[in-house]
Amino acid sequence: MTPIVxxxxxxxxxxxxxGALPIILSDRQPNLRESWTILIALVKLTIVxxxxxxxxxxxxxxxxxxxxxxxxxxxxRVDALGMIFALVASCLWLFTSIYSIGYMRSLDEHAQTxxxxxxxxxxxxxxxxxxxGNLLTMYLFYEMLSLSTYPLVxxxxxxxxxxxxxxxxxxILGTSIGLALPAMLITYSIAGTLDFTTGGIxxxxxxxxxxxxxxxxxxxGFAKAGLMPFHGWLPAAMVAPTPVSSFLxxxxxxxxxxxxxxxxxxxxxxxxxxxxxxxxWIVTTLASVTLLVASLIALTQxxxxxxxxxxxxxxLSYMVLGAGMLSAVGQLGGIMHLAxxxxxxxxxxxxxxxxxxxxxxxxxxxxxxxxxxxPITFTAFFLGALSIIGLPPLGGFISKWNLVIGAVDxxxxxxxxxxxxxxxxxxxxxxxxxxxxxxxxxxxxAVVGIKEAPVLCLVPLCLTAFGSLLLxxxxxxxxxxxxxxxxx
Amino acid sequence: MKSNLHMYVMAVPLLTAFxxxxxxxTNRKAIAPLVLGALxxxxxxxxxxxxxxxxxxxxxxxxxxxxxxxxxxxxxxxLSALMLLLISGISFLATFAALPxxxxxxxxxxxxxFTLYLILIAGLMGLVLTADAFNLYVMLEITSITTYxxxxxxxxxxxxxxxxxxxxxxxxxxxxxxxVGYLYLLTGTLNMAHIATYLPALQGSGALATAxxxxxxxxxxxxxxxxxxxxxxxxxxxxxxxxxxxxAPLMTKVTVYLMVRLMLTFQSPAFPLLSMDVGTLIVWAAxxxxxxxSSLALGQRNLKLMLTYIIIAEVxxxxxxxxxxxxxxxxxxxxxxxxxxxxTLCLFLAAVAIAYRTGSFHFDSLKGLYRKMPLTMAAFTVGxxxxxxxxxTCGFFSKWYLLLGGIEAGQWQFVVALIFSxxxxxxxxxxxxxxxxxxxxxxxxxxxxAITERQEAPWWxxxxxxxxxxxxxxxxxxxxxxxxxxxxxxxxxxx
Numbered sequence: 001m002t003p004i005v006x007x008x009x010x011x012x013x014x015x016x017x018x019g020a021l022p023i024i025l026s027d028r029q030p031n032l033r034e035s036w037t038i039l040i041a042l043v044k045l046t047i048v049x050x051x052x053x054x055x056x057x058x059x060x061x062x063x064x065x066x067x068x069x070x071x072x073x074x075x076x077r078v079d080a081l082g083m084i085f086a087l088v089a090s091c092l093w094l095f096t097s098i099y100s101i102g103y104m105r106s107l108d109e110h111a112q113t114x115x116x117x118x119x120x121x122x123x124x125x126x127x128x129x130x131x132x133g134n135l136l137t138m139y140l141f142y143e144m145l146s147l148s149t150y151p152l153v154x155x156x157x158x159x160x161x162x163x164x165x166x167x168x169x170x171x172i173l174g175t176s177i178g179l180a181l182p183a184m185l186i187t188y189s190i191a192g193t194l195d196f197t198t199g200g201i202x203x204x205x206x207x208x209x210x211x212x213x214x215x216x217x218x219x220x221g222f223a224k225a226g227l228m229p230f231h232g233w234l235p236a237a238m239v240a241p242t243p244v245s246s247f248l249x250x251x252x253x254x255x256x257x258x259x260x261x262x263x264x265x266x267x268x269x270x271x272x273x274x275x276x277x278x279x280x281w282i283v284t285t286l287a288s289v290t291l292l293v294a295s296l297i298a299l300t301q302x303x304x305x306x307x308x309x310x311x312x313x314x315x316l317s318y319m320v321l322g323a324g325m326l327s328a329v330g331q332l333g334g335i336m337h338l339a340x341x342x343x344x345x346x347x348x349x350x351x352x353x354x355x356x357x358x359x360x361x362x363x364x365x366x367x368x369x370x371x372x373x374x375p376i377t378f379t380a381f382f383l384g385a386l387s388i389i390g391l392p393p394l395g396g397f398i399s400k401w402n403l404v405i406g407a408v409d410x411x412x413x414x415x416x417x418x419x420x421x422x423x424x425x426x427x428x429x430x431x432x433x434x435x436x437x438x439x440x441x442x443x444x445x446a447v448v449g450i451k452e453a454p455v456l457c458l459v460p461l462c463l464t465a466f467g468s469l470l471l472x473x474x475x476x477x478x479x480x481x482x483x484x485x486x487x488x
Numbered sequence: 489m490k491s492n493l494h495m496y497v498m499a500v501p502l503l504t505a506f507x508x509x510x511x512x513x514t515n516r517k518a519i520a521p522l523v524l525g526a527l528x529x530x531x532x533x534x535x536x537x538x539x540x541x542x543x544x545x546x547x548x549x550x551x552x553x554x555x556x557x558x559x560x561x562x563x564x565x566x567l568s569a570l571m572l573l574l575i576s577g578i579s580f581l582a583t584f585a586a587l588p589x590x591x592x593x594x595x596x597x598x599x600x601x602f603t604l605y606l607i608l609i610a611g612l613m614g615l616v617l618t619a620d621a622f623n624l625y626v627m628l629e630i631t632s633i634t635t636y637x638x639x640x641x642x643x644x645x646x647x648x649x650x651x652x653x654x655x656x657x658x659x660x661x662x663x664x665x666x667x668v669g670y671l672y673l674l675t676g677t678l679n680m681a682h683i684a685t686y687l688p689a690l691q692g693s694g695a696l697a698t699a700x701x702x703x704x705x706x707x708x709x710x711x712x713x714x715x716x717x718x719x720x721x722x723x724x725x726x727x728x729x730x731x732x733x734x735x736a737p738l739m740t741k742v743t744v745y746l747m748v749r750l751m752l753t754f755q756s757p758a759f760p761l762l763s764m765d766v767g768t769l770i771v772w773a774a775x776x777x778x779x780x781x782s783s784l785a786l787g788q789r790n791l792k793l794m795l796t797y798i799i800i801a802e803v804x805x806x807x808x809x810x811x812x813x814x815x816x817x818x819x820x821x822x823x824x825x826x827x828x829x830x831x832t833l834c835l836f837l838a839a840v841a842i843a844y845r846t847g848s849f850h851f852d853s854l855k856g857l858y859r860k861m862p863l864t865m866a867a868f869t870v871g872x873x874x875x876x877x878x879x880x881t882c883g884f885f886s887k888w889y890l891l892l893g894g895i896e897a898g899q900w901q902f903v904v905a906l907i908f909s910x911x912x913x914x915x916x917x918x919x920x921x922x923x924x925x926x927x928x929x930x931x932x933x934x935x936x937x938a939i940t941e942r943q944e945a946p947w948w949x950x951x952x953x954x955x956x957x958x959x960x961x962x963x964x965x966x967x968x969x970x971x972x973x974x975x976x977x978x979x980x981x982x983x
Contacts, residue, residue: 065965066880066965066966066968067968067969068880068885068964068965068967068968069885069888069967069968069971070968070971070972073968074880074965136879139879140879140880143878143879144878147873147878151925154925154926157925157926157927162922162926165922166918166922169914169918173914174911174914177876177877177907177910177911177914178907178911181891181907181910182891182895182903182907185888185891185892185895186895188892189892189895189896
């Protein structure tokens, strides 16, 4: 079907970018400022959702922002793959905005205006990545995302935040300029275009050696996907306030990296081209190693947020692994895991933040018996963890199931083994937390009177946990979108 | 087409220079309206000239009615019209900020400063207008001598830095003049287009090679192409703030334009100047220059000095791009002339705004500036992003063409140098952003919001700065029309 020219995708991107302005201007009126944030989040979600029906029918939208380079305009194009990411991001941003209010006010954080404004710019950039119509546009928004999140990562403005900020930029900006940019230019000079085209733009144009080089440059160039050895920024970024970790380092930023790799594999290099050159193994090997090593490291972390960070690194590699299988089912699993993991992981991070707000506890070893004082939080945590491990009746099961089938179908038994081992490891690093919280005895000097976090923190995490549950039973639209993304 | 429109763009600042000197002696208040009026008029006229050239093609004016090859021709095509607009526009913007700086630094010598300032601008315009190789030399000397004077007006060791520049600049002028002399002996003409017609017959001549080498080296010294850059950092950083604002964005860029102009004029299918082996050598020199200048910038703890080293690295970008000898590289070089001028203006304006309030260019004085001067720092950040090459600022797009040119020419050393320099720029600017953002860590209060006093730079500096920052993005987004309508048209088909 021919794409519809429409301003709405641009409006979806712009609404929060322009929305940063009233947020900054209401610097001295916190209630007004937060109302703006919620209003923008609602408008954004509405616009994105209004684009959904046409996409589900197999259509698409385009909007050209500017002609910059022959054959490569700055252009937005909404298709099924982008729609999944955009929906997940704008939906979870709404929850995060509500959660942020509860979290930031409870802790009386400084510079909240800057925080909300940067957040608004970051979500604009995220939607830009989701709706980008070609690689250049995606690169533009990808960089915008990196830069707008810097003030969020370094929010605390202390020495630790400065060190983490340096690490963040070194990894993210260093790889995107040093690796992704040259790879993009090489692609352009070979193909003469950078448009995302199903089946890729390099078929029959590049030698296997060049393709292999591009695969490596792109995989590491989009370091937000956290493939080892370029994963170090993610645990470091945990110094940020928890809503930032939840949304950006559970959903938007990391998934922008994975999404970029999806686009590269599906729409730039092309699965068939990669199959012919027999290059899928580079992707699957890198992903498998990251997946196992990250899970093992997660086992050793006592800080809850750091354990979640390593868990994220591992789960991101599930998605990359799915894409790298180059088979339809595997890719389907990879795409769906993007959404499933988002809901599960944001719940876990929200819980970690709620625990910190309520009890100032950051370490798992301090959480003995805490579940009895904060039952709702830990129940949500339990659901989130089950989803990430991949057990029914939670969303994570659906995507991991597809990944397993993909591995079996492709006869890649080693990958099957990797997936199963990793699921066991996931269980091994999540379940003890829940066991401790509910069944271990609290230490003798435990503080009494710890209550659940404020309601503005509690509601979003219940909703996202419930979302994980719903995604198991009502995953059809998501499945449909994922299928459309693979075979429009 | 015959027209004298473009002559007025140059003549107005030149004549106003004398008016400023006479009127400004008795009435200081008359200086600002005179200078701004002249430059504003030039800018508007330059826009008109650009539109004229885009519709009617080249405009030509023969001075005194003497036709070339004997007389002097002032020729303007779309590209030089663009340069004309760039020069007049940038000097117009820079003047707003220069006025308060000069008033503060050179209270009783304002009229002298602005006389030199306007002659310099007229000279720069003359450089891009003239079609005559000897006239070019005259204009080059006009700009250089006024620049020596402006720099020497600075404080501290400025006269010494200026003297150093005089020595190097004079050597460069000799080189250029010798080269032109050889060319005149060989061809009997000084009109550049005429010279070009004789070149194919002279192919392989040692004298011609010598002439071109002299001209190139002369221009390289003037533009501070590494390793001929030694004079630039101190000269530019010791100059009075008001002069630095004009000199830093324009001087090197206009000289690079002259080199490209000569290359494009002399190049023809019968005389493939660009595809000579020497091109590869020059690209290597550019790559090494970029890497060295970027590394030197890393060692600086003074904002202005750091920016001067970045200027030197950027000269390497443009020279290298031009000598890649393909369409993409040449497009990148020409586009980068425009972009780099704007980026440098933005960063120098920001630096001057900061120094106006804090009194120093040293990194230590930048602490906590995001709170004290949020608007200035926002503009600085945009300028920094442009230098690093982050889309959609204009710096990204010229870098795109330069990199593409390097890849297509297979000159990987140039590609590596450009990427390296982008990464170094990221380090350089984020180091500053970090200092300004974190302030002093001990004092930073954590909870609740403290009321911090805003100390923005005066409106005269802030408004051109904000406008330039916006321009960086606007020009970036209009890269397509700029390249398709103006730059690509000027690159000969023989590529």
